[in-house]
Amino acid sequence: MENDNPLLVESLIYAYAQGYFPMADEQNGLQWFNPDPRAIIPLNTYKPAKSLRPILNKGLFEIRVDTQFEPVMRACSMPRSEDDGVWISEEMIMAYTELHRLGFAHSVEAYLDHKLVGGLYGVSIGGVFCGESMFSKVPNSSKVAFHYLIQILNANQFELLDTQFINDNVLRYGAIEISRDTYLRRLAKALKKNCKFELIHTL
Numbered sequence: 309m310e311n312d313n314p315l316l317v318e319s320l321i322y323a324y325a326q327g328y329f330p331m332a333d334e335q336n337g338l339q340w341f342n343p344d345p346r347a348i349i350p351l352n353t354y355k356p357a358k359s360l361r362p363i364l365n366k367g368l369f370e371i372r373v374d375t376q377f378e379p380v381m382r383a384c385s386m387p388r389s390e391d392d393g394v395w396i397s398e399e400m401i402m403a404y405t406e407l408h409r410l411g412f413a414h415s416v417e418a419y420l421d422h423k424l425v426g427g428l429y430g431v432s433i434g435g436v437f438c439g440e441s442m443f444s445k446v447p448n449s450s451k452v453a454f455h456y457l458i459q460i461l462n463a464n465q466f467e468l469l470d471t472q473f474i475n476d477n478v479l480r481y482g483a484i485e486i487s488r489d490t491y492l493r494r495l496a497k498a499l500k501k502n503c504k505f506e507l508i509h510t511l
Contacts (some may be wrong), residue, residue, distance in 0.1 A: 347471045348470055369420055385397075418453045428453050
């Protein structure tokens, strides 16, 4: 679904509550998606890879929440390779940063030597967190940020972690596919909750 109208915060909140999310195309226009099947990551089955446990135990990265949302999103917007397209436009960065200011979008950030080296961001409404993108400038930094995302969601009793499309990156975290109808039912249930997005320091 294409939309030439300006991207407004109210439109974003309404869209996510209906199961839609936007992506920018090559002309920086917006297209809206509500895929079938839908990819989610079950919160109760996630386990960190064995190779990640020593890194977590060493506390190599400092983890913060919501201190540099826009820089995280801009880092996520950079192409990973010459063949990689860009789906996060300047319009989206401005709209999601405003969404963050209003408390509906969050970032989990990994720091090394006080420098931002990895992280992720997404939209949080009720008891659902819609993961948008992640980046990594240092090996394992985004994996550690994701680990702490799971801790945050479980500690604050979130019900649903949406990851939109299935791919190799989300498969490594235990993503599965469910039908759109099943997703929308689970989304409607999760939206009835009032969950906070707060960092809990636990491994």
